[in-house]
Amino acid sequence: MKFKSPPVNSLSLEFLTEFSIGLEKLENNRACRGVIITSAVPKIFSSGLDITEMCGKSVEHYGEFWRAVQEMWLRLYGSNMVTVAAVNGSSPAGGCLIALSCDYRIMAENPKFSIGLNEAQLGIVAPFWFKDTFVNVVGHRIAERSLQLGSLHPAPEAQRLGLVDELVPEEKLMEKAAAVMAQWLALPDHARQLTKTMMRKAVLDRLVAHREEDIKNFITFVSKESIQKSLRMYMEMLKKRKS
Numbered sequence: 001m002k003f004k005s006p007p008v009n010s011l012s013l014e015f016l017t018e019f020s021i022g023l024e025k026l027e028n029n030r031a032c033r034g035v036i037i038t039s040a041v042p043k044i045f046s047s048g049l050d051i052t053e054m055c056g057k058s059v060e061h062y063g064e065f066w067r068a069v070q071e072m073w074l075r076l077y078g079s080n081m082v083t084v085a086a087v088n089g090s091s092p093a094g095g096c097l098i099a100l101s102c103d104y105r106i107m108a109e110n111p112k113f114s115i116g117l118n119e120a121q122l123g124i125v126a127p128f129w130f131k132d133t134f135v136n137v138v139g140h141r142i143a144e145r146s147l148q149l150g151s152l153h154p155a156p157e158a159q160r161l162g163l164v165d166e167l168v169p170e171e172k173l174m175e176k177a178a179a180v181m182a183q184w185l186a187l188p189d190h191a192r193q194l195t196k197t198m199m200r201k202a203v204l205d206r207l208v209a210h211r212e213e214d215i216k217n218f219i220t221f222v223s224k225e226s227i228q229k230s231l232r233m234y235m236e237m238l239k240k241r242k243s
């Protein structure tokens with residue numbers, strides 16, 4: 001799957017819905033045993049959740065949007081397929097969540113590309129299931145420091161921390177992803193799938209059990225004037241940085 005929503009592959013409601021439908025189709029296709037996720041937009045894997053979806057919209061819209069974010073994660077993190085992220089650009093916040101939800105992460109070895117859960121820098125809080133996914137990849141201490149500081153880690157640091165599994169030159173990224181996929185697909189599906197379920201089930205179940213409460217929390221949180229102000233200021237900062 002190649003993300004192609006210029007300029008920055010931000011995860012809008014429409015993008016998330018299409019992504020989830022795409023994953024569902026592949027999941028239901030018995031001929032498909034694995035998926036490599038990458039980007040067709042130069043230098044950007046995904047800029048994370050589309051901030052405009054969280055600014056100045058109705059309570060109903062926030063609810064619909066958050067349900068779509070949850071749905072995407074439940075499908076990807078809970079997928080029976082082998083999932084490999086070929087991270088060919090920067091990948092903040094929700095973009096990082098997508099990579100973290102895969103079975104294996106390969107990143108282009110460009111120190112200008114960064115990845116991490118930077119929510120704290122926007123004045124918002126990564127939800128518990130973002131945090132759980134992160135902890136399951138890098139461990140508690142690294143996740144705690146990185147989340148509190150809202151760190152975006154340049155590719156070499158991301159590899160040192162275990163946030164990505166390996167770095168390769170950009171031109172070799174897809175070749176390497178295909179080789180990793182072949183290695184993972186060499187195992188019998190049922191054994192690999194049951195093992196994956198065993199490792200991820202508790203974290204998935206926790207969101208399933210608290211899904212409606214999580215949506216309510218999101219709506220309450222994002223509707224606060226202080227949070228709206230932080231998001232608006234962040235968007236302005238992005239625009240100013242450009243000019």
Ligand SMILES: CCCCCCCCCCCC/C=C/CC(=O)SCCNC(=O)CCNC(=O)[C@H](O)C(C)(C)COP(=O)(O)OP(=O)(O)OC[C@H]1O[C@@H](n2cnc3c(N)ncnc32)[C@H](O)[C@@H]1OP(=O)(O)O
Nearest residue numbers: 010047048049050051052092093094125217218221238242
């Ligand atoms: C007890 C506690 C209770 C807690 C309850 C919790 C409940 C919920 C909490 C809420 C959690 C919400 C979770 C959010 C996760 C996210 O994903 S938030 C999004 C974070 N994303 C970012 O910070 C990335 C921001 N973007 C960038 O850093 C850069 O754009 C880039 C590095 C990706 C690319 O840089 P460059 O190539 O230089 O492009 P730009 O000129 O910066 O951008 C082009 C264009 O796109 C717009 N844009 C960029 N990112 C986004 C985005 N994420 N959403 C919307 N729009 C974006 C940018 O403004 C530019 O627009 P214009 O061309 O100027 O119009």
